[in-house]
Amino acid sequence: MPELPEVETVARGLRQTIPGRRILAVRLGKTDFIDDPAALELHLPGRRIESVERFGKFMLLRLSSSALNDSTQENGEGAAALLVHLGMTGHLAPQAAAEPHQKHTHVWLELDDGRELRYTDPRRFGRIAYLAGAALRDELLRFGAEPLEIGAEEFAGRIRSRSARIKALLLDQSVLRGVGNIYADESLWRAKIHPARQGSSLSVKEAETLRRMLQEILRHAIAMRGSSITNFLDAAGEPGEYQRRHRAYGREGEPCYRCRTPIRRIIVAGRSTHFCPNCQAKTRPKKARSARRIQKKKAKRGRG
DNA sequence: CGTTGAACCTGTTTGC
């Protein structure tokens, strides 16, 4: 379920009721997706969750500086946080402790208000890590720019300096943090850029169009609480609505909304990639444009 | 530095 808009939706839901709560105890099931399970059991009990932030596709639960009875143990560690990545099938939501848990629930954080913050993830492609101080800072430094905040110059620089395919670059979390398969395809469709083109082949203008389309789509998707392809639900149990706005993703064989050409599905960067073979030409569409320009020039000359 | 393919794991959909 989780690209930037879906993670943002979950984070906003958690923000309603989680900040200020203290973690009393930790219970773990399967732990192969947790960086250091023992660190959770050691460091979380007693900590208060100060805030819930989104960082790319991660949720960052900022933790109070130290446990209640444990003021000296972590001197110098600095800011601490629990990083939660939902992978493909992860869910993080609070539930009354008395509520029976779902299958594939692997983490229970007992809170001080009778609820448990539970992490459920059938495929366990997600990731959970307790990090503090330099380790936290270094981990966050691995990631690229925030797609909603990046400016024109930096975006063009990060894209046009690379020979990798544009789709691969959009998915590369060290370039941009938070873009996944759906929103990569959607933004390339909107920008009329072929997903297999090299980043270095994009003009400044094309890069800027892509940045604007990407940001517009992400903002719109957040407003609609994300895309619910299978079973994504926000914190209130509501599905997102943005899947109804998809123009390329999941539309193989269906007509392009612009030109009615059937949407094609290919594999790029190892991922299903949906695009319009007519609107999103493989090479820069300069032939048609320059031909038109020449005609206009001729017409102008003729008139002048 | 970049690409490809496989791997991780389980559930659901599709096709014969």
Next chain:
DNA sequence: TGCAAACAGGTTCAAC
């Protein structure tokens, strides 16, 4: 209906 294959919103790593 049944079973197997294909596919899934993500990331990482080895091999080239």
